[in-house]
Amino acid sequence: MNSPQTENRRLTRVPIAETGMLIRKPVGEVFEAIVNPEITTKFWFTRSSGRLAVGRPIRWDWQMYDVSIEVIAKAIDNNRRIVVEWPGYSGPTTVEWTFAPLND
Numbered sequence: 001m002n003s004p005q006t007e008n009r010r011l012t013r014v015p016i017a018e019t020g021m022l023i024r025k026p027v028g029e030v031f032e033a034i035v036n037p038e039i040t041t042k043f044w045f046t047r048s049s050g051r052l053a054v055g056r057p058i059r060w061d062w063q064m065y066d067v068s069i070e071v072i073a074k075a076i077d078n079n080r081r082i083v084v085e086w087p088g089y090s091g092p093t094t095v096e097w098t099f100a101p102l103n104d
Contacts, residue, residue: 027099031079034097052076052084 023030033039037048046063050056052073061068074094075083082097 022102027079027101031082031099034082035076052082 033043035052037045037051041048045060047061049059052058052071054073054076056073058071058073059068060071069086071084071086073082073084075081080099084095085092086095087093
């Protein structure tokens with residue numbers, strides 16, 4: 001049974017999580033590493049049905065976990081941004097990568 005303190009707690013907006021990472025490589029190389037499965041399979045998922053392209057469903061497989069998901073790119077701005085949608089526990093989840101060069 002819910003207590004009065006928790007009964008009124010309801011989401012009023014979609015939760016958003018943000019994180020950042022410094023990668024000491026040129027933006028173009030990092031961007032390509034996400035869209036090109038020949039590179040991505042060396043550090044993230046095991047297999048992919050193809051290169052990310054807007055509107056084209058792609059399957060990513062993690063063989064060691066026996067898990068596969070379908071990913072759909074919603075936006076790809078060369079060397080600047082990638083937006084994909086994949087299945088989440090309560091519906092589709094949007095994931096956005098943004099790429100920005102830093103000075104030396």
